[in-house]
Amino acid sequence: MPRPSLSPITAGLDETVPFVGPETIVRRSGVPLRARIGANESPFGPAPSVLAAMASAARESWHYGDPENHDLRAAIADHLGIGFANVMPGEGVDAILGMAVRLFAAPGSTVVTSLGGYPTFNYHIHGYGALMHTVPYIGDREDIDGLARAARETQASMVYLANPDNPMGSWWDAASVERFISAVPETTMIVLDEAYGEFAPSGTLPPLDMERPNLLRMRTFSKAYGLAGARVGYVFGEARNISAFNRIRNHFGMSNVAQAAGIAALADGAFLQQSLAEIRRSLDDTAAIVQRHGLTPLPTATNFVAVDCGRDGSYAQAILDGVAARGVFVRKPAVAGLNRCIRISAGTDADRALLDQALGEVVTGLR
Amino acid sequence: MPRPSLSPITAGLDETVPFVGPETIVRRSGVPLRARIGANESPFGPAPSVLAAMASAARESWHYGDPENHDLRAAIADHLGIGFANVMPGEGVDAILGMAVRLFAAPGSTVVTSLGGYPTFNYHIHGYGALMHTVPYIGDREDIDGLARAARETQASMVYLANPDNPMGSWWDAASVERFISAVPETTMIVLDEAYGEFAPSGTLPPLDMERPNLLRMRTFSKAYGLAGARVGYVFGEARNISAFNRIRNHFGMSNVAQAAGIAALADGAFLQQSLAEIRRSLDDTAAIVQRHGLTPLPTATNFVAVDCGRDGSYAQAILDGVAARGVFVRKPAVAGLNRCIRISAGTDADRALLDQALGEVVTGLR
Incomplete structure (x- = not known):
């Protein structure tokens, strides 16, 4: 039929x-x-202060949340010491990864990641019709030299690195990550997933470079802030790339509760x-x-x-x-x-x- | 550069x-x-009972919500008197519309909607590279005969009808909607957006047909249930089509609070x-x-x-x-x-x- x-x-x-x-x-x-x-x-x-903010925001659930996520966006920018234009909140890193792939991985293009890396990123690679090229771990760490080399050799549209890494818990120091970033072609978008960044020893997260056109960094409230079930994450980087998320994001996608939770979490250091x-x-x-x-x-x-x-x-x-x-x-x-x-x-x-x-x-x- | x-x-x-x-x-x-x-x-x-459920669920925000949305899905199926396999919750109708377009509107295919119809649906048409074909309203109502004709003439991949309609508030009776559905080619996926269905006079919503392979119906908790800011909606229809959403949805996308809000809202008739x-x-x-x-x-x-x-x-x-x-x-x-x-x-x-x-x-x- x-x-x-x-x-x-x-x-x-x-x-x-x-x-x-x-x-x-x-x-x-x-x-x-x-x-x-x-x-x-x-x-x-989450923190008691966050729970209070969530209960209060729940009472505002009769109306849509601010589609610009303005106050949350400003709070994250302030937290990182970067510009408002350099950050975009979203419904968790999973949703943001999907949007990043949709924006930067043309169907049929190659996306490089680690063999055994984050499955949800792979889900999005397939989901948007890109081709996945994997690089094995070395010594239980993601092989940053191998990833950069593969990005060059395949002329990859994107390359993914989680630092610290999931599922192995391993990490590279900031200097190594910067070496990796420099070794990736300027035309390959680097996704640096820092979902576990708050747990890393100091010297793990590279300095903030909001000018680099081929770097998207992502962090979340799901891990250190104890808000996995609230769906709040963010991507930060060059303003032009961040603004591109406005082309495709679900503008009214973040609940009032989620926005309030993120703001309150940042306030409770x-x-x-x-x-x-x-x-x-x-x-x-x-x-x-x-x-x-x-x-x-x-x-x-x-x-x-x-x-x-x-x-x-x-x-x-x-x-x-x-x-x-x-x-x-x-x-x-x-x-x-x-x-x-x-x-x-x-x-x-x-x-x-x-x-x-x-x-x-x-x-x-x-x- | x-x-x-x-x-x-x-x-x-x-x-x-x-x-x-x-x-x-x-x-x-x-x-x-x-x-x-x-x-x-x-x-x-939302209802006081819903606010209580949301506050309680907020305390569960430390863990991810059930990615199957099992209990909410079962509650909606029960509410409608249809099978569990015939319904899929999602982060509001806006998100579900995006997934529906991604699933059923191939890039370059034609999608038919009303000139002046729901802008967020149009956003998704463009967003996934389909071509929008519009049919003017007649007498402040969506022109169901014109929409069906356009779907036939353009061999549309999808056609959209909001009943009751936004922004005009007008509606067609169930018999007219069924006539529309029958007049659309079997290869065209019909999106019947019933976000305002709870407000319609009886006799407006067509009987539930869970066997039709070219019909997706959508409803929401944003309007009658007063939960716009919580992001809970659902799509229902033929099980095979509903299951297809599992190919692309953000499986962990619904917060604990949102799932609990939907369940509690249905319980408070x-x-x-x-x-x-x-x-x-x-x-x-x-x-x-x-x-x-x-x-x-x-x-x-x-x-x-x-x-x-x-x-x-x-x-x-x-x-x-x-x-x-x-x-x-x-x-x-x-x-x-x-x-x-x-x-x-x-x-x-x-x-x-x-x-x-x-x-x-x-x-x-x-x-």
Whole structure:
């Protein structure tokens, strides 16, 4: 029977999702979720001051939010010490990545990223009909020289680097990132995803260069600010590129609650510092726990720790499955080399007690 | 200097916005906003029960929302009496319209809509590189026969009908809409935007047909439920088409607060009925006010009233500018024929008192 056709690019896409949510896992398995430490969220947030701002903004939900996101945009610009024209808020980095790909990756052009890098970026590459070219990690870090070389060799429209990195938690220092940026062709748009930037040691984030025409940097309120479920992120860079987002963004897409949450979060620097300390403590303790069970925590500049399970991907998967069966939600990288690891997000004391017990049972059982 | 290129379609877009927000108008004019009755919002919502659910959900903002929107999706399906697979929630109808165009309007294909119809749909037509073909209104209604004919003649990939209509407030009965649907080619995807459906007289919304492969219907929590600023809408139709949204949607795009707001809103039918009555009373009173000032309210099946100012577009614009200078925000259609009107949304008693006074001064001044 005749029916409407999907557009050529979307006809070629499948309906799998970048990440299966823990809620779906629970619905499928029937195992109640006891410790949610798999999505790099922060159980320490949001701040009470942010919750108050959100409740207040909820009462304004009868009207659309400001489509310019003016006050949030100004607050972020002020926070970074850059111009209003250099930043654009959006509905989380995931949405912003999609817009960036739509703007800068022509269908059929090549986009370079790491093999095992952020799946949602890959989702957008495919989603807009670009071709993905991947570069393997080296030593559990994204291969910045390899990425730059691939960008040159493929005349890439875009290249993606997460620094600090997800899923490995590794990072490059600012000088290395600047070397990478300089080595990428001027015609290739660099996406520097700094979603985990607040957790990184000082000297990791390069200085702000708002003049470079081939650099988009992204940060989020989802991680350090504990607002994953509120959907607030931003992109910053050269004003002309930032302004281009106005061509395609969902102008009324940010809720009043989300805008208010972002503004309030930036205003509560004390809470941020407290959260960062809690997360640091949580990760140190997580590292100690996994070591007690014979696993190796990798160094991290994020709010999670990648844990080398010491054997192959099947073994790490068995550990993940084992703790999942005990209600402990963690994730793991999928690609060879990285897949020997599981990835555990910062959790509460209760989360880690559950992790400790589950890991103990599972590792013992696998021996 | 070399720089990244915008992709071919986005390079051809401009950076104007579908709607300038009232906040922007205030920032530009310096005139404080006193009556916000221009964006078809509902000052009577959201329900107290919804506010409570939103505040509670805000406390869950530390984690991502369920990417399947499972509970909201089930609640909407239950509300409509259709299957779970037949509905997909999204970040407001604006976002859903964008996804629908991306899925079904191939670049270079023709999309049919009314001349003067919803600008954000047009924004998406251009945004995804389709060609817009417009059909003028007839008698202040969308020309359903003309739209169907144009869809046939242009072999359109999509055709758009808002019923009830924005910006005119007019509507077709269900039998006419069904005639329209039958007259559109089976290969043309029909978007039936029912954002104002809850306000329509009974007999306006066609029966639910979840088998038709060329029909997507959309509704929202922004209007009757008073949740414009929360960003919750949905599309419903044939399961295969609904599932296609999974290819491209921002899976983690809906906040916890938005999902909870939608669920709570559906559960509070009494509040909905109360809001609908308040809005009806407000519109009746608005009609009486504009008549007292010599203007003609058009019949409406929405939460706003289009007001025929009785002369040309410049005259209606002068009235709009005049009330705007007094802090009363309304909008008006832009295209010839419709532009003799201004569009006034349901407001509170205080809003209408301000409107009454402003209109009186402006109309007297223009005489």
